Amino acid sequence: MSTLKVGLIGAGGISRVHADAWRALGATGYVTSLAGAEEIADDYGFELVADVDTLIGLVDIVDIVTPSSTHADFALRAIAAGRDVICEKPLAATSDAAAQVAEAAAAAGVRLFPAHVVRYMGEYQNIKTGIDAGRIGTLAVQRFSRAGAAPQTPWFFSESTGGGLIRDLMIHDIDQAIWFAGAVTSVFAVQNPPTVDDRVPAPVTSHIVLTHANGVISHIHGSWVAPGMPFRTSVEVAGSEGRLRYDSAEDHTLRTDAVADSAGTDYLPPMSPQESPYYAEIADFVAALRDGRDARVTPADGIRAVAVAEAAYASIAAGAPVALDSALAEEATR
Structure with missing residues (x-):
């Protein structure tokens, strides 16, 4: 697999353990957020992007680390653009919305990974x-x-x-x-x-x-x-x-x-990428993409x-x- 291009939507506390993992995996990172994206970009060497749709257009995988109420919307936008998606738990605020996201991913032929660490x-x-x-x-x-x-x-x-x-x-x-x-x-x-x-x-x-x-x-x-x-x-x-x-x-x-x-x-x-279960879950998803198998979640x-x-x-x-x-x-x- 060529070098992955990964887009991080969100820059809160959970974004840093995801960014740690992507950096350890050698991915090229992009980030956008209403607040805090500049710090993530500076600290992890990610490229700062102005908005969500621009970011989706630049990457192979979209990693959603935003407040739970936004998960389904961002996932559906990424899926519509043909992007694989990692989404922090919960997958959506309701089971109906979560099912809609999963059905959209299946119909689009892209991979969806709920991050239950x-x-x-x-x-x-x-x-x-x-x-x-x-x-x-x-x-x-x-x-x-x-x-x-x-x-x-x-x-x-x-x-x-x-x-x-x-x-x-x-x-x-x-x-x-x-x-x-x-x-x-x-x-x-x-x-x-x-x-x-x-x-x-x-x-x-x-x-x-x-x-x-x-x-x-x-x-x-x-x-x-x-x-x-x-x-x-x-x-x-x-x-x-x-x-x-x-x-x-x-x-x-x-x-x-x-x-x-x-x-x-x-x-x-705090934890280092090699010790972190966040690293393990993201590495599993990347391996699942590469090998054409299901991830653990x-x-x-x-x-x-x-x-x-x-x-x-x-x-x-x-x-x-x-x-x-x-x-x-x-x-x-x-």
Whole structure:
């Protein structure tokens, strides 16, 4: 494959770990954003571009790292121009919009990659391997937890425009729960304090219970906490013959657990490209393009994660479990 030309739409905190990966892969980079693009261009040697459509016309791959409410629009514009697309999670704000993006990519014959980075974290990969190898017998219960300092950028706190604790933070573990245990048929969720007038409070905590088609129960906890609190993740899966677990707080060499800078807007832990799961996911997509194979995360995976997050919000509103569409659940098992 000749040198890739990659266009980064967006210049927030997540853009830097993507830019790190593209630079490490030797890609020629372009960047555009309403704010911050000049700094990305200077720091990473990318070419500054005035607007989105000009950028799309210059590149082979479009990498979308913008607020969630804009993901579908930018993806559809890139797909219409025949560009392959990497899109940060969530793929779209709704499952219908996510499906529209995936269908457009398929019709255009281009590749679409939803960037669910936790699938590329070694500890979670090891648990997936252990489950598939039968190391714990028949899987029964899964518990996930993810908590860190609340983001500082205002859009994260508007559920109607693609933000929210579940859609932004907990969607990581929603995706893991589906990856480990398959199709989800029922979703029950609570949040405290509640969202009022479309504003998510902080600190805030939510808990989701998923019932999978195979009978597995998943408990997913997420919290946005006070500035400066350490970012922490944990997972435990239990089966008929044992359990597998990981807690980032128990291994302080891991780059996935770091104290946030309370004065900054970026709550991502620092990491080098070679250590970064962000590098691993982008390298996988590039290899999938080169080899003509699926990447570890598919468009269908992106749709399913959004659908479960959407059902969680519906459950909170109803104060009751929500059944997931049977066709979606069936598709998740294929």
